[in-house]
Amino acid sequence: MKKRRGRFVARIDALVKSGVVNREGFYTLGGRLAIDFANSYKRVGRDREGISSFEDLLTFMKSHHLLHEDEASDLHMFHFQNPARCQKVVETLVDLRHTFRKVLTDVAEGWPVSTDFFEDINRRLADFKSYHKVQPTEAGMELKTVIDENGPEKLMFPIIHDIADFLTSDHVEKTRACAGDDCDLYFVNQSRNGRRRWCSMSTCGNRAKVNAYLKRQEA
Numbered sequence: 372m373k374k375r376r377g378r379f380v381a382r383i384d385a386l387v388k389s390g391v392v393n394r395e396g397f398y399t400l401g402g403r404l405a406i407d408f409a410n411s412y413k414r415v416g417r418d419r420e421g422i423s424s425f426e427d428l429l430t431f432m433k434s435h436h437l438l439h440e441d442e443a444s445d446l447h448m449f450h451f452q453n454p455a456r457c458q459k460v461v462e463t464l465v466d467l468r469h470t471f472r473k474v475l476t477d478v479a480e481g482w483p484v485s486t487d488f489f490e491d492i493n494r495r496l497a498d499f500k501s502y503h504k505v506q507p508t509e510a511g512m513e514l515k516t517v518i519d520e521n522g523p524e525k526l527m528f529p530i531i532h533d534i535a536d537f538l539t540s541d542h543v544e545k546t547r548a549c550a551g552d553d554c555d556l557y558f559v560n561q562s563r564n565g566r567r568r569w570c571s572m573s574t575c576g577n578r579a580k581v582n583a584y585l586k587r588q589e590a
């Protein structure tokens with residue numbers, strides 16, 4: 372068991388190093404939050420849904436640097452007091468991810484984004500009240516948009532906002548589905564020659580190379 376665990380840690384280390392996943396096993400190869408979120412249904416080291424509990428959602432947010440430790444512990448307390456409201460947030464996000472993945476399948480095949488999806492995103496954006504605030508950062512002062520919501524629903528904002536931002540960007544036409552068998556990961560193709568076919572060279576790309584090699588050996 373100990374040996375297996377050691378091998379697993381080594382594998383995660385290698386994948387983290389090549390930018391495929393973060394320490395928590397969530398994929399980071401999408402090119403932006405919206406796509407990493409779309410890919411969050413799988414997680415390296417786990418055979419079930421990547422975000423199946425509120426705890427998983429907090430881990431996803433923290434590992435993508437969207438949530439500070441102190442905010443996370445406030446939300447932990449919130450979960451303790453009101454698990455149903457937190458579970459609702461998880462379910463809403465998993466539903467949204469399901470719909471968004473269908474949109475990505477369409478755009479990767481060259482179809483436009485449906486009006487229904489734009490309307491859905493607009494409705495979700497309208498649920499958030501926000502205000503602006505100047506605050507100090509490591510690099511100086513910064514104008515930040517703050518969401519006027521302290522409950523677990525605030526976790527949805529950065530994700531919905533980045534999906535909206537994605538829809539208005541040229542990343543839509545650069546969206547690709549990995550060419551690997553049974554992979555189902557999406558990414559924004561920003562390679563200079565535009566030829567990226569795999570979610571990553573360290574996983575699907577390498578597997579394809581090995582398979583092609585074995586095929587040549589057989590012939």
Ligand SMILES: [Zn+2]
Nearest residue numbers: 549554570575
């Ligand atoms: Zn892949």
